[in-house]
Amino acid sequence: MNVKSGVFEWALPRVGALGNELLIGLTLAIVVLPQAIAFSTTLAGLPSYFGLYSAIWGVLFTALLNPSRVFHGGPNSTLSAVVGVTLLPVAPQFGPDYIGYALTLFLLAGLIQLVILAVRPLGRMLDFVSEPVANGMICGIGLYMIFKSFPAFAGLPINTQVEWRLWIAWQSFLAVLEIGNLHAIHIGLITLLVTVVTRQFAALRNWAILLGIVAGTLYSEYLSARLGLGETLIEQTANVSTGFVYPSLPLFAQEAMPDIISIIPGAVTLALLGLFQTVAAMRRMNRRSGQFVDARHGIFADALSNCVLPFISALPTCASFNRMSLMHAMNTGSRLAAVSSALFLLALVSFFGEFIAIIPVPAMAAIIMVVGANMIDWSDIRAHFQHRPEAIVFSASFLSVHLFGLFGAVICGSLLALAYAKWEKAHPNVSLEHNVLRIRGNIYYGSLPVIESLYHRASTDARIDELVVDFSAVHHIDPEGIRWLAEVGRNGKVRLIDRRSGQDRRAVSGESPPDRKRRDRRRRRTL
Amino acid sequence: MKPLAPAWRKAVRLALLVGVLLALYALALAKHDERERIREQPVTLTPGCSDKLARYGLAAGATYVSPYALARTGQAIVRQGYSEEDVRAIQRGCNIIDDLQGQLAADPARERWNATRFVRGTHTSCDHCHQGIGDKQTAAGVPQTGSLSLAGSWVMADMYDQFTGILLPYELRQMQCYINSSNGFKPNIADDLIRDVTAYGRFLAAALDLRFGNRYPEQGIDEITASQTDKRGDDYVRGGALFREKCARCHGPQGLGTVVDGKVLFPAVAGPNAFNLQSRNNFSFVSTILPGFICRNMPLGEEGSLSNQDCRDIAFYVSNLPRPAGDKQGPLAALWQQLMMRVMPPLIRTIESWQRPGEAVGNGA
Numbered sequence: 001m002n003v004k005s006g007v008f009e010w011a012l013p014r015v016g017a018l019g020n021e022l023l024i025g026l027t028l029a030i031v032v033l034p035q036a037i038a039f040s041t042t043l044a045g046l047p048s049y050f051g052l053y054s055a056i057w058g059v060l061f062t063a064l065l066n067p068s069r070v071f072h073g074g075p076n077s078t079l080s081a082v083v084g085v086t087l088l089p090v091a092p093q094f095g096p097d098y099i100g101y102a103l104t105l106f107l108l109a110g111l112i113q114l115v116i117l118a119v120r121p122l123g124r125m126l127d128f129v130s131e132p133v134a135n136g137m138i139c140g141i142g143l144y145m146i147f148k149s150f151p152a153f154a155g156l157p158i159n160t161q162v163e164w165r166l167w168i169a170w171q172s173f174l175a176v177l178e179i180g181n182l183h184a185i186h187i188g189l190i191t192l193l194v195t196v197v198t199r200q201f202a203a204l205r206n207w208a209i210l211l212g213i214v215a216g217t218l219y220s221e222y223l224s225a226r227l228g229l230g231e232t233l234i235e236q237t238a239n240v241s242t243g244f245v246y247p248s249l250p251l252f253a254q255e256a257m258p259d260i261i262s263i264i265p266g267a268v269t270l271a272l273l274g275l276f277q278t279v280a281a282m283r284r285m286n287r288r289s290g291q292f293v294d295a296r297h298g299i300f301a302d303a304l305s306n307c308v309l310p311f312i313s314a315l316p317t318c319a320s321f322n323r324m325s326l327m328h329a330m331n332t333g334s335r336l337a338a339v340s341s342a343l344f345l346l347a348l349v350s351f352f353g354e355f356i357a358i359i360p361v362p363a364m365a366a367i368i369m370v371v372g373a374n375m376i377d378w379s380d381i382r383a384h385f386q387h388r389p390e391a392i393v394f395s396a397s398f399l400s401v402h403l404f405g406l407f408g409a410v411i412c413g414s415l416l417a418l419a420y421a422k423w424e425k426a427h428p429n430v431s432l433e434h435n436v437l438r439i440r441g442n443i444y445y446g447s448l449p450v451i452e453s454l455y456h457r458a459s460t461d462a463r464i465d466e467l468v469v470d471f472s473a474v475h476h477i478d479p480e481g482i483r484w485l486a487e488v489g490r491n492g493k494v495r496l497i498d499r500r501s502g503q504d505r506r507a508v509s510g511e512s513p514p515d516r517k518r519r520d521r522r523r524r525r526t527l
Numbered sequence: 528m529k530p531l532a533p534a535w536r537k538a539v540r541l542a543l544l545v546g547v548l549l550a551l552y553a554l555a556l557a558k559h560d561e562r563e564r565i566r567e568q569p570v571t572l573t574p575g576c577s578d579k580l581a582r583y584g585l586a587a588g589a590t591y592v593s594p595y596a597l598a599r600t601g602q603a604i605v606r607q608g609y610s611e612e613d614v615r616a617i618q619r620g621c622n623i624i625d626d627l628q629g630q631l632a633a634d635p636a637r638e639r640w641n642a643t644r645f646v647r648g649t650h651t652s653c654d655h656c657h658q659g660i661g662d663k664q665t666a667a668g669v670p671q672t673g674s675l676s677l678a679g680s681w682v683m684a685d686m687y688d689q690f691t692g693i694l695l696p697y698e699l700r701q702m703q704c705y706i707n708s709s710n711g712f713k714p715n716i717a718d719d720l721i722r723d724v725t726a727y728g729r730f731l732a733a734a735l736d737l738r739f740g741n742r743y744p745e746q747g748i749d750e751i752t753a754s755q756t757d758k759r760g761d762d763y764v765r766g767g768a769l770f771r772e773k774c775a776r777c778h779g780p781q782g783l784g785t786v787v788d789g790k791v792l793f794p795a796v797a798g799p800n801a802f803n804l805q806s807r808n809n810f811s812f813v814s815t816i817l818p819g820f821i822c823r824n825m826p827l828g829e830e831g832s833l834s835n836q837d838c839r840d841i842a843f844y845v846s847n848l849p850r851p852a853g854d855k856q857g858p859l860a861a862l863w864q865q866l867m868m869r870v871m872p873p874l875i876r877t878i879e880s881w882q883r884p885g886e887a888v889g890n891g892a
Contacts (some may be wrong), residue, residue, distance in 0.1 A: 089855075092693055156717055157716045157717060168854070171644065171645075171712045172715070174644075175714075175718065176555065177555045178559070178562055178641075179559075179715060179719070180555060180559075182555075182556075185555060189552060193548065196544060196545075403857065
């Protein structure tokens, strides 16, 4: 499969559907706008144009490079949270150094994604980050996002040092209760309530965030008109750029090298989390929309875009679950929807920049809280808790986000998922019914002790004259397993059967029909 | 898109969420009210503060003339006065510096703005480093050898963070204090805790007539680098011997501090109540600050009697005693340090008692 050929596969919509595609594009542009600003300012600690350019150029690049009809890139809450967490210890937020390090971080992540694209098995590894690991991390990040937005919600200055631990978040919560700016809290509460209430109506669901922001902004404008900004002390978003692109250069100065080295784990996390979300979202959309697009197209589009975006001041891009569900719900027929959403957003930012600039920061924080709460999906969690090993992997991954940070969570969760898979393989279902020893699972060096213990008990049992070892349901035997089987076969008391080839029936009838043999051989050939 | 839940369940959930939010809002209003009331309340001064503020003539009025400057220069320097509100803030600030833990207060949490939340252990107080309630002077008003004067810090306009290079305003420096010396989380920069101490530091500068732009010996700290010593390396064994000779009589043989009747007379320099591993006081984190502090301020009453080499040796020894882990070192390091502080000493004592039965072992932990 060639990822480059996908770039030119365009399913142009019928003329009648063109209007629908443009409508979807406009909807997406309006939906992504508040998210872009909130993610970049409140989570990543970067000026709002980073989110906007990501929602414009990131979406455009991925739409052009990825043949999937239902795909929407752009800024992502998880990735923005990773940016904030990685860079907080390195430099003060919103400062020039911080921006330089952020661009370096994005470029490193893009390059790592390119490596993952180039080395095929690495891309395949993404499939091994299992659902409970990813969900545990996403829930952990959701909780983190809620706590993280407390100071901004109450109009308090954000402390300059990293505030990641849950037990520190508790202190910010108390600070909100005790010394929060009440005007800010009012704005935040209004935004929160409007968003949460409108979400309950199916027709308004996708507009909830926008309506919340509008309500919060209107109230903030009312306050400023009545009391004045100097009295209310409400921070506003501002700083929406007006140009089409804002060229930038990642920071690679020699004196910055120690810090750059220290953010490499963050870059790996960023790259993996981005690609993982893209791959998972594409898999889900394949299942729903009926169009099969190989996940490598997504990796290709993301990696390439993320190598370009650091040079035009944009957050890294990856697939967005919520916007893609919206696209699917509105029956997107071609990539034109995503492309037009980018262009619509560019127009919006160019013409309505000053309206965007008055959005109050507490309203943004409230939106982040809603987004964070949405990332904690109870139905998913309940599903994981039906199965003990999955519950353990999920909880470990969730807790390690708060105990060891995001990179630690990736490592810890993946190791646990692998350990779980190995554990399952090493415990084949071995049962002894009368004189039949049934093995279902794998016979390999890890599972042999389990099998051998029961085999030993059965073979030394005086009541059993002939022991039948049935390995029909064994799907993998490694060389050590073969050696063990050979050993077992030498024991006169034991008969090996494998019902898949009809061996036991042949042994009973005592003769082998020639046609059956031929059919066997044919089957082997086709396999 | 996820299917929406049935209407009644949705309504219940929504009502629950709105209820929780409104309850939190009501709680916030109550807490804000309480803070407002505390700000309005008259302040009960600690004995030390009562003396000091009386000596500096703090009172509400249109103008303020520092008696200290008047006595020293014979010249009455008239400054803008303080309102009742300012006076209360300064008084609370002085209380915080003198007694951060609220051991002298009737209601510690309320009178000290919950300051204990932001420090670890039960010993830490500002006064331990910023001695003499912020300006190291005798009761007669004679300045003593020492560093880290709060008044000197207020008039130090250009202090940069050594690591990040940011210009640190007075409020941020206070937050650095919480990070450096006691650690954990720090108060929000908008907290009354920070504001009151700022008011006090500013008042001290006015009272002592310190001026912006001037340099004063009590400003900041003299950091002692390895090149300022005899250049024979930091000697743990010598540091231990010096510690037992010079420091142990106040800080205790294991550096666990001296507490009498629940009042901290001398703070711990090791163990659960001491500064932590990631504090800049810790030698292995920043090797110049603790020696500098020791040389200028220790032992109490004999300041300046230790050589640079002595100070570095003692600091090296002290920093290697067990202490809590820093907040950013993660749960494993924290667990390890707790093990070192709480499990190891009794274990060692037990083993020693086996080896030397009959002998009195353990030296006053």
